[in-house]
Amino acid sequence: MSIHPIERVRSEMGRTEMERNAPGGESVLSLRGAAVRVGGRTLWSGVDLTVGAGEFTAVLGPNGVGKSTLVKVLLGILPAAAGEVRVLGAAPGERSTAVGYLPQRRNFDASVRIRGVDVVRLGLDGDQWGIPVPGLGRAKRRAARERVEQVIELVGAAKYAHRPIGQCSGGEQQRLLIAQALVRRPRVLLLDEPLDSLDLPNQGAIAGLLGRICHEEGVSVVMVAHDVNPILHHLDRVVYIAEGGAVAGTPAEVITSETLTRLYRTPVEVLRTSDGRLVVVGQPEAPAVHTDRHGGGGRDDH
Numbered sequence: 001m002s003i004h005p006i007e008r009v010r011s012e013m014g015r016t017e018m019e020r021n022a023p024g025g026e027s028v029l030s031l032r033g034a035a036v037r038v039g040g041r042t043l044w045s046g047v048d049l050t051v052g053a054g055e056f057t058a059v060l061g062p063n064g065v066g067k068s069t070l071v072k073v074l075l076g077i078l079p080a081a082a083g084e085v086r087v088l089g090a091a092p093g094e095r096s097t098a099v100g101y102l103p104q105r106r107n108f109d110a111s112v113r114i115r116g117v118d119v120v121r122l123g124l125d126g127d128q129w130g131i132p133v134p135g136l137g138r139a140k141r142r143a144a145r146e147r148v149e150q151v152i153e154l155v156g157a158a159k160y161a162h163r164p165i166g167q168c169s170g171g172e173q174q175r176l177l178i179a180q181a182l183v184r185r186p187r188v189l190l191l192d193e194p195l196d197s198l199d200l201p202n203q204g205a206i207a208g209l210l211g212r213i214c215h216e217e218g219v220s221v222v223m224v225a226h227d228v229n230p231i232l233h234h235l236d237r238v239v240y241i242a243e244g245g246a247v248a249g250t251p252a253e254v255i256t257s258e259t260l261t262r263l264y265r266t267p268v269e270v271l272r273t274s275d276g277r278l279v280v281v282g283q284p285e286a287p288a289v290h291t292d293r294h295g296g297g298g299r300d301d302h
């Protein structure tokens with residue numbers, strides 16, 4: 001696999017290198033010459049990526065190329081086969097309490113009785129679920145309750161947080177799960193296709209929410225996406241993985257006919273529609289066109 005890194009020290013947003021870094025000068029996430037192997041085969045190699053504080057990064061590419069696997073490497077679930085991977089200045093997995101994670105979409109069945117607010121609370125003390133936490137006094141319990149309320153407010157889920165989550169729509173469930181991932185105030189939020197199975201208005205709303213979490217709350221967001229369009233205007237950088245390698249940079253640098261043609265090793269054309277959407281034509285499988293590939297039977301908000 002070849003790599004065509006076109007990272008720049010300054011992103012299009014004009015952030016300085018210092019602003020992009022975590023306190024102490026380290027970038028929030030960094031991969032240098034990283035590779036991963038699963039089932040005896042190398043999925044990708046030579047991947048270079050730097051993500052700074054409060055930046056929004058999308059991981060794009062066709063099915064099965066290893067986008068979710070990249071998230072697993074950042075979580076420390078899978079080791080990198082080569083190169084260096086750092087998360088908040090440490091090896092992946094070492095700063096796990098500062099990393100929020102939203103796995104690939106799963107829906108709660110209509111019969112699930114647990115309330116949204118309790119799902120969010122699980123993000124705070126799920127490891128002690130059902131067991132009274134020794135020494136957790138009244139003040140700490142109140143602080144926990146207040147943090148849960150605060151994060152529910154942040155994602156705009158207050159109206160339905162006290163309903164059983166199985167009775168919430170797909171978009172409402174997704175907001176509550178994002179709140180769960182944020183409740184411990186992580187500095188990094190990793191999301192695996194959070195817009196999948198949502199209708200277009202909900203994709204836009206969740207994308208806007210993630211943009212705010214990133215740019216206003218200072219959380220670095222890395223999100224696997226199949227369709228770049230709902231998040232395009234919020235993104236600081238993308239890493240695009242395909243058969244020919246991986247390219248990281250700003251969307252304007254990476255999502256071009258020239259770069260994607262080189263990456264896919266086949267003629268690819270990037271067109272911009274009059275409403276600003278990107279259409280990628282000619283690649284083996286179109287990451288800019290939304291399809292419900294996981295057949296999750298997700299509920300939309302109609």
Ligand SMILES: Nc1ncnc2c1ncn2[C@@H]1O[C@H](COP(=O)(O)OP(=O)(O)OP(=O)(O)O)[C@@H](O)[C@H]1O
Pocket residue numbers: 038039043061062063064065066067068069070
């Ligand atoms: N533990 C494993 N052992 C063997 N193969 C694996 C393992 N984990 C993932 N794979 C394979 O690695 C490839 C990449 O998987 P991954 O889920 O990262 O792809 P993806 O780009 O996220 O795909 P999609 O867009 O369909 O979600 C797939 O072919 C998958 O079957």
